[in-house]
Structure formats: C-alpha cells, structure tokens
Amino acid sequence: MMEPEESQPLLSHRRTHSSPPPRITIHAGMGVAKVVKMVAKNYCKKCCSVENLKERVPITNWLPKYNLHTLQCDLVAGLTVALTVIPQGLAYAKIARLPTQYGLYSAFMGCFVYCFLGTAKDITLGPTAIMSLMTAAFAYSPVENDPTYAIVLCLLCGCVQFLMGVLNLGILVNFISYPVINAFTSAAAITIGFGQVKGIFGLTDIPRDFPHMVYETFRKLPETKVWDMTMGLICLILLFLLKVSFVSSTKEIVETLLCVKVCRYIVWLTGTAANAIIVITAAGVVAILRSQDINDAISITGDIKAGLPPFRAPSFSVQNGNDTISAGTIFSGIGAGIGIVPLLGLVELIAIGKAFARQNNYKIFPNQELIAIGIANILSSFMSSYPVTGSFSRTAVNSQSGVKTPASGIVTGAVVLIALQFLTPLFFYIPKAALSAVIISAVIQMVDYKIVKKLWKANKIDLIPLFVTFVSSLGVGIEYGILIGVGVDLLLLLYPIARPKIDVSELGVVVLKVDQGVRFPAVDFLQNTVTEAATIQGDKLRSVVVDCTYVTATDYSSVQGIIELIAEFKRKDARIVFACLGTKVLDTLQDRDIPDFLVSSTVEEGCKFLQDELSPEFGDLGKSGETTVVVPPDYSGIRL
Template sequence: MTEQESLQLIPAANLAPEGNRLQHLFKKEKIKLYLKKKFPIVQWFPNYSWQFFQCDFIAGMTVAMTVIPQGLAYARIADLPPQFGLYSSFMSPFVYCIFGTSKDITLGPTAIMSLMTTSFCSSSIKNDSTCALILAFVAGFIQLMMGLFHLGFLISFISGPVLSAFTTAAAVTIGFSQVKHIFGLKKIPKDFIHCVYFTFAKLDETNVWDFILGISCIISLYFIKKFRSIDWDDEDEPITFSQKVARKFLWLFGTAANAVVVIVAVSITFAIINIYPDKADFTLTGDIQSGLPPFRLPNFTIKQGNFTQTTGEIFSDIGVGFFIIPLIGIIETMAIGKSFARKNCYKLDATQEFVAMGTANILGSFVSAYPVAGSFSRTAINAQSSVKTPAGGVVTGFVVLVALIVLAPVFKYIPTAALAAIIISAVIQMVDLQIIRKMWNMQKTDLFIYFITLISSFALGIEYGILIGIGISLFPLLYPLSRPNIQIQQSSPPVINLELGLQFPAADYFEDTIIDMLNTTIRAHYLILDCQKIFSLDYTAIKNRTFCAKIPKNFTGKIEPPDVHGRSETFCKYRKGARDTN
C-alpha cells in the first residue's frame, strides 16, 4: 500500500483535532503579530533591563529639564495660561511609550503647533481653552483615522520648498512675537505685520528691567548650549574618572540650558524685587494654577455669563484648522522621526506613528492639552542622552506631574523676558537660509514656490500660506496630466503617440486636439492610437468620443477607431454593436 493510499484510509474524524490545533496555533500567532504591530511596547518590554532603565531615567530627567520651561513658554504662544504647556507635556509621553515605534521621539508642545493653535483658536473670552482642547481632540481623531486607513501618503504632496518656507515663516513669526516681551511692551497686536509695526512704534515704552534681563538670557543661552557640543581632541585617548565626570557635567549643564537660565532668572528677579521693591519693575508670569487637571471629555460649547458659543459655531471658527493641524503635526513628527531612525539604525513604522500621535492628542485633550507633535530640540537631547526605549518619556511625564503639584507656586516668579529668550533661542535654529542657494542652483521653480509660500505666510498668515504653497506646488504635477504630449507619426495610416496616462483632466483636450488635427494637418480616413506608453486609462477617458471602438478586456496595444468620412469628421461614429466599452 502506498503512502497516499494509507492517508486516504485515515478517518476524517481523526484528522479534525490536528487540523483544529494547527488552526488554533495559526490564529494565536496571528494575534501575537497584530499585538506587536499595534502595541510596540510588547516587542521591547519583555527584554527590558536595569541597564536600559538607567539610560532611560537619565534621558527622561534631562528632557524634563528642557520641556518644563519650554512648555511654560510655548503656552504663551498658544495664547493660553502657562500651566497648559505643562498639561500638554505629560500625557503624550505616556501614550507614546505604548504606541510609538521610535526610541528617540518626544511628543509635546512645540513652537509651530502652539502658533497654529492660536491662529485657529481665537476666543473672545480671555484664557479660554475650549477651542484648543476641541482642536486637539478632533486633530487626534483625524490622525488616528489616517493611521488606521493608511493615508500617510497624503503628506507626500507637501513639497520640500513649501515645508521649508512654512517652517521659516513660522520661526520668524514666533520669534518676532516674543520681541515685545524682551522689551516689556504692552498691547501689541498678534497679526505679524501689525506686530512688527507697533513693536517698532512703541520702542520708546521699553521696560529697561525686562530688556536687560531678556538680552542677558539670550546671550547666556547661546554660550551655555555650547557646552553640550564641545569637541574634545583626546576622545581616542584614555581619560581619568574625574575627567569623565567633569565632561559629563559640562554636557548636562549645556543640555539643561533652558532650566539653568530660568532658575538663575527667577533667583535674580526675586532678589532684586526684594532689595529694590520700589524700583524693580519686572514683568512676571503671574499665578499658575497648581495641581493636576481633571480627566474629562473636552467641552464642546462655551458658556460664560450671557455669552454662549455652540459647537457648530466653534467648528466653523476653527474651519480648515481641523485639517492643517493634523497634517503639520504629522509632518513635523515624521521628519524628526525618520532623521533619527536613519541615524541610529532602526526602522520607523509611519502608520503606527500616526496611531501614536492621534491617540496622544485624543487622550491629551482629556487632561486639558492642546495639540502636540514631535519636538526636534527635545528629541535631539533624548538621543544624545543615550535613551534606549520610549520608556524615557515615562520619566519625563512623571517629572512634569511632580512639577505641576510641587513647583507651581514658584513658576509665578518666572520673568516673561526669560521665557521669551527661550523661545527665540529655540526657533532661530529653524530658519534655514542655505536652502535658497541650493534651489537656485538646482530648480528655480522650487525657489519661486518657496518665496510665494513665504510671502503669503507673512501677509495672510501661515495657515493660508501653506495652503497656497501646496496649491502652487501641485500645479507642475497636474499640468502634464491635463495637457499630455501628443505626437503624430506621419505614416499610412497616421499613428498617434501619447505620453503618460489619459486621465479625465486630459480627455477634452485630447479630443479637441485630434479634431483640430483632422481639420488641418491629417488627411486620413482612420487613425491608429498607439497606447504602448499609456500607463492608465480612467472611465472618463474611455467614454471619450475618440474611444468608440470596442476595447477588449486583454487590451495591451493599439486601438483602431472606425473609418471617418471627410476630414472634418471626428471619427467618433459608433460601430454597430460597439457602443458598450469595457
């Protein structure tokens, strides 16, 4: 008896348990793969070690010393009370630890997202955060859906020149909006052009105390940050333990430059106010609400006294911000994440990053956080601190929570000039002027798009500038699709060659061009359309009158239209029985 025959004699009932067991194992393995993909923490946490914890703890503490003063400063850009910058700094690291795929990225408030928030969330009630929290919730939901439906390719349509111009415009706008705090000026409009005008117009109202402190902080930040990038010439030579400790201290001192400057500024301000109470006139941050924010769904209406704003009115006011904020947040985070993933040799899952960002913004809105994104400066600090896993963000989150509970009473003594200096020092690094020379040498069309986006951002606002830039940059891509190159090979019969696809934007143009050729240059009773270079056809193009012949399902080559009678005909008469095209 052969082996095949013996297998056929085995009862089906005896094979069923084995088949069920294999099917069960397959489903179990499939579930494991799904959990590892959707919850990356499952991949690295089982191998977590004490050595990893030490590195993550140091990195988390270092990032926390940067994010606390930055959070307080960025909340001012978002036109929110300072504590909202800290509210936006602790939830996102916790969420990213579970869903994120990069060990380096730190989510939290950024200068660009803060500026975008205040652009779309202007409230008639002072310090009202309702619109900002709604924006975070909806933006997070959109980002989450983009991740679940794999729509990340949409950000590919934002070109490099548009993104660079947007970043430069945002940096200049943010930086100049803080100049008023350096000079201690009051009642300066938010609009960029008016902000520039009234800042110069009111220079005679400069607060000398704020000006001296602000300039001193900017200079101090510049030199202190140099300590973290000292190039030691004897790196390949053995050094003593004391030298290692000294170098590590200098690096940590330079990395915590923001925290160092804020602590020193608070100390100096507090001392001068107590010594010269009648002369010192520093502008301080003021009282900051201490404690943790309540965990609750954001309110979708605004009610204060006799003023009421419905959900529909809020959504109408935010408008296009619901789409710009998620895209900008994703672009900012992905650009940072890809850069550090390549540098540190690991793979970044773009789809999962969308899910992580969306979940962070949704849950963040429950704790009064406005929209967050990846921070380049804090991510760089995180990577330089030898972080091993996303658990470093958990340490950062806990430190921020402790600061909210314990240090809130001290924050009111922080001078606004010191916070303005931190913002200016951070955003000035975002201005990239080298790209202008590169675009001039490589593609002058990109330079035109760059300047149009830049000028539009300054004149109309960065939210409209980026939309105009995207529209203009898409024009060179769409024009060839609407006006394909049509070549005529003078033979008998003439052959028409088309480049690219014949999509719906080009359907009418193709028909009109062929009609003109038949009426002027082509003298033939029928034509041959060579489709070898056409990569796609859509329904509109197929329904075009020039495609009246029966197109077989296995179509790969040429279409011969029916005969025409006279040069003025458009060879569009249907053959009998060929009215339906495939």
C-alpha cells in the same frame, strides 16, 4: 558618569509581519448570516493574534529585552528632556494664548502614551511652537484665559488622527512635499520668533498677524523697557553660547583621562539643560531685585495655578457672562482647524521621526504613529491639554542624551508632574523676557535658508511651492499658507497629466508621440495638438499616426475624446492611426466599438499604411464604422 554617545535602539528594525488570515471558502447556498459570521470570526482571529498585538502595541517588542544599562540611559535622557520641556512648556503656552500652566498640562500625558504605542525611540511628545501657534489661530476663546476651545481642539485632533491611523491614511503625508513643509516650518519659525520680540523689549498690545506685528513692533520700539531688554538680550546671548558648547561637546573625540570625560559631560549637561539653567537664573535675579524693593523693573510671569489638572472630559460649553457658548459655536469657531491641525501634527511628527530613524538605524510606521499620537491627544484632552505632537528640539536632546527606548518618556512625564505639584510657586518670578528668549532660541534653528540653494541645483521647479508657501504663510497667515502651498504642489503634480509632452516628427507622415497615459484633464490638449499638427491649409487635415507606446491608461473622458478626434478627421477626409497600443488600453478602446478605428503594431507600419494604401479618395477601407487593422493578421491583442 555617562557621556553622550550614538545609541543603539532596542526597537525592532523590521516590522513584525502577521501571518495571513486563513482563506474563507464560500459555497453556493450558504446563508448571508453564516457568511457574515465566518468573516467576522476571521477578522477577530486576525486582530487578536500575537503578531497584531506586537504591531499595535510596540512596547511588547522591546520590553522583554530591557535591562539595567538601558534603564540608566533612559533615566538620564528622560531627566534631560524634562529640564528642557518645563521652560519650553511655560513659554509655548504664551504662544497658544493660554495661561502658563497649560503648557505643562500638555507636557506629560503624551510622553506616557507614546511609551506604549510609539515606534521611535527618540521622539518625545508635548507642546511645540507650531502646535501652539495653530491653537492660537483656530482655538482662541472669546472668554479671556479660557482653555475650552483649545481642549476641545485637542480632543477633535486626537479623534481625527486616531481614525486616520485605523484607516491606514498615513499615506496622506506623502502628498505634502518637502519644499512645502520646509517653507511652512521656516515661516512659522519667523512668525513665532518675531512675535517674541515684544517680550524681549517689554512691549504690549502687539497684533498677532505677521504684517501688522512687524509694523506695530517697530512703531512701538520707543516704548522699550530697558530692564526687560537687558534681561532678554543677556538670556539670548547665554543660550547661544550654551548651545554652542552643547554641539561641540557631542562631537566624538577619543579621550583617555577620566577627568577630561567628566568635564566634557558637565559641559554637555549644561548645554542640554540650557533652557532650564537660564530660566532658573533669571528667576533668581528677579527674586533678588524684588527683595531689594525693585518690583516693577522686569515683567514677570506671575501667579501660576499650582497642582495637577483634574482628570475629566472636555467641556463643550463656555459661560461668557450671562450667555452660554454651545458646542456648535465652539466647533464652528475651530472651523478648518479640525482638519488642518491633525494633519500638521502628523507632518511634524513623521518628519522628525524619519530624520532620527535614518540617523539611528531603525524604522517608523506612519499609521502606527497616527494611532499613538491620536490616543495621546485624546487622553491629553482629559488633562486640560491643547494639541501636542513631536518636538524637534526635545527629540534632538533625547537622542543626544543616549536614549535607548521610549521609556524615557515616563521619566520626563513624571518630572513634569512633580514640577506641577511642588514647583509652580517658584515659577512666579520667571521673567517674560527669559521665556521669549527660550522660544526664539528654540525656533531659530527651524529656519532653513540653505534649502534654496539645494533646490536650485536639484530641481528649480520646486522653488515655486517653496516661495509661494513661505510668502503666503507670512502674508495671509500660517494656517492658510500651508493650504495654499499644498494646492500649488498638487497643481504642479497634475500639470504634466493635463499637459503631457507630445513630440511631433515627420516619417513621410506626421507622427505624434505621447509620453504618458491620457486622462480627462489632457483630452482637450491632445485634441488641439493633434489637430494643429495635421492642419495643412485652412481647415484641411492630413492623416497622422499617434505613437501610444507610453500610453498605459485611459478613462471615459479620454476615450470620448479619441472618438471625437476620429470623427473630426473623417469629416475632413483624413485618417488617424493609433500605433503601439498596449493590450489593456486596446481592450478598453475595442470594447467601445469605435467607428473607423485604425490600429497598428508599430509606427512604421502605420506610416506605410497611410502612404501606400490610402488614395486621396481613401480607396476601399471596408465598411464605414468597422475597426480596420492595418498590420499583419498576427497582431497580438486585437479583437474584431
């Protein structure tokens, strides 16, 4: 017997750094064809190197160190996850609005692929609640029970993710903040969980959008089927109790007696396999009732197509009566899902991977994860799967089961294949209420209400994208809520650029200090702020010094704005001095040959110049249109 313990990964803790490719020397007179040939040869040599192979096929890092103890750990973990994924897969297919067997079709290929290409030992790929919800939102076929849209979405999702990985676009996940991800996940969990209330109470014809779903569910409560409600509530309570036993049994307690260890292991195994135990028991109850001629008391799953799905390319057309739905219509029907679903799959995978990588002391690499999940989705589409990604609940079970390497996925996938081939007739008796209870118990842990208190203490401004994402996801739909949340996030990110902080002070002369680079969104704001600070009577301006210590970058629009500002001050008999300019910014401004451009190395020197050297008539500042240096001649970086 093996009790759960903190596992030590065989995966390398650091990425293998490939040696730099040999330098290519190009001489004058070399032909274009020869240059292209040299570049191609160098690129191929780099791609075919052993170091690059280890980066792109991570199994080559841990397989040479594989041993019998590791195999034992992976077998236990793989079997345990399989007992979780089978009932979850059946349940998630309902969320995706697909026949039940498609949940299992989506549960094995990703496990096989990730074993070879994944960088995290704990992650297990397969159907998830959020991917199922996204499939229902973007890939619902007009033909009842037709999976074509979902399978095509899976293929497109894989192609997009693979391309992003090849182009090293894993960085895109960094532009979605934690509050947005958290709010989206919580809203999705509430939407999915409340959507399963109808299964618990045996209700029908409940709409899928959240506001109408809530209204119709409460309106139809008098139609509740007592047997379904009893079955559902009992399953929920038992799942809760079993999950509590799972948590308590995984705490590290030093025990010396073998019998105590065996008991703890049995309790732990019962907790991890809670979903399977509940579903099997509920199906047994239904079978007993039916043997007593009580056939319609509890709503059941019904017939599930037996056998393995055929390995074939996705179809890009659907027969709808006498009409044929073409590929173009399918693509337009999926619409924005082509971009949203791959990105959400990546976000879910990376969020889970990073959490368990920190916990178990190893690293994951987003670009390689993109390649892994991309290939997994592409190959899964050939097995009639809808989009898959990493599952939080099953990854937690995998980690707690003592997994050592991604090889546990092979065991999980094999068990799912066996279930499809031999056990599908037994799934006929599974109550819908039991599957709804499995979904609710799986997604309820995704609701993180404690984040509000944490953000309130850390940075209150982060509450804005959190609440906007959460409310919009529930109000207008999950698929649009994440887009709105990212949009608000970008606005908050860009606001300091468009409205930089400008401190105004008096040192005998008005001094304005800009706290960051000046980019095009900030041009009008800078002009207005400087002008307002310099205005004394009506339209009359007085001279000012602009402290540019922290101005490290400019662009064409900001340079144009500075030119206009200088010209406006000159028209109104005033001057503006730019102090403490960095060499890079100064060079950019000097290259434009800006008329009447005044610079100083320090704020004090700029103020002294305006106080001592400028008469009301401006004295002699040199020829109009020239750059004037108002500091000692040794000012570094100045070019006249």
